[in-house]
Amino acid sequence: MNGTHATVTIDIVLDRQNTREILCALLHAILFHRLFGTIRPQTFEVLDVTMPGVADPTMEQLVEEKVETFWKGLENVALKRGEIAVTLSKKDQRKAWLGITTYEEEVAWEQWIINAEIRQPKSEKERQQFNQNLAATLSKSLRVMLSHTSSEQGRSAVPPITNSDVSPFPLKISVRVGGAELG
Template identity: 65%
Template sequence: MNANFPTVTIDVILDRHSAKEVLTTILHSILFHRLFGTVKPQTFEVLDVTMPGVSDPEMEQLVTEKVDIFWKGIESGANKRGQMIVTFSEKKAKKSWFQVYVGEEDVPWEQWIVNAEMRQPKSEDRQEFNANLAATLLKALNVMLTHTSSERGRTAVPLITNATGISPFPIKIAVKVGGVELG
């Protein structure tokens, strides 16, 4: 894939107990930082870490659907690693060979890759595992804030020409488990 756009990677190690909640929180936080319409905020408390989210039925349904697909993919297979890839695009005129307009295409301008690995900590390691997961969430939030406020993060955003809805740009969330896209 031609990556002329910023790609931000977040690595997280999860357990069965907190996987859905953590992935939901991370996706909501990414959307919170990259939606440009009128966003009604909400917060998520995970392991004493407060993360921002978007209170919008359509976005909540999208996130829940993708997290469920990820969960089912992890549960049904032997592979305990997967990715959730959030791609923000803009609609651009698609032209043929002779510069004739032939419709529109989605051209990505930014991508967020959440690499997730499932592990089951031993009961005596639970406290340490949760502390590490909380630290990972804080680091992920810091990555989001640093990227979206950086020069590269700001200049990646195309001009907003359509101000209707919560996002003027198409959003795609892809789920991969074992390198295979699901859902």
């Protein structure tokens, strides 16, 4: 956790075959735990791990777009690694010059960072071991999500919810590959 908001990091090594599916599932799982409006749940089965998700067309489109941006960004770099960050913010009223006027400022209250690297198994035996490790990493990621969101720190980070929108807080998903933010 940094000085202003909680940061939860998930490190994962993927192969080309499962990258899109797993990143979509991870983003959906984060959103499932951090969208506070009325949502329809859905599940994703990835390598025999059941991941929760959100059945909302706007969120599904956002997730698909960001994963596709990540995927296309990897085509242009030698090191096949990058990050996808989900930042949740609240709107605070700030006083402007001499306190005469006010303005709204978005202040992050939590950030989830998925550090992803793509490697390719070379043999069938290596692929089996790779998939077992990947499934274990997905399960561990779910445990991290659950323990953070159910912890005192995770619950106390959530600002007051003032509306029933699917996402009552400003939500931003950013993609970085090769040190540059994409899309």
